Amino acid sequence: MEARLERLESRLAYQEDLLAELNAGVAALRETLDLQQGQLRLLWQQLQERDVREPRNPADEIPPHF
Numbered sequence: 001m002e003a004r005l006e007r008l009e010s011r012l013a014y015q016e017d018l019l020a021e022l023n024a025g026v027a028a029l030r031e032t033l034d035l036q037q038g039q040l041r042l043l044w045q046q047l048q049e050r051d052v053r054e055p056r057n058p059a060d061e062i063p064p065h066f
Helices: 004-052
Strands: none
Touching: none
């Protein structure tokens, strides 16, 4: 019975460590996602502002078959 309890405690400790590691990974990915979303928003805004300042020339557009 004692050996079984020790194995369960060992497995629980391993799972707790793994859970903490996974949580840290998810938090890091969330930070990266937030940063990338901010960058994408900024790029989109810059593109929209550029289009307002410099209207597109139809001759510069890529044909639809490309």
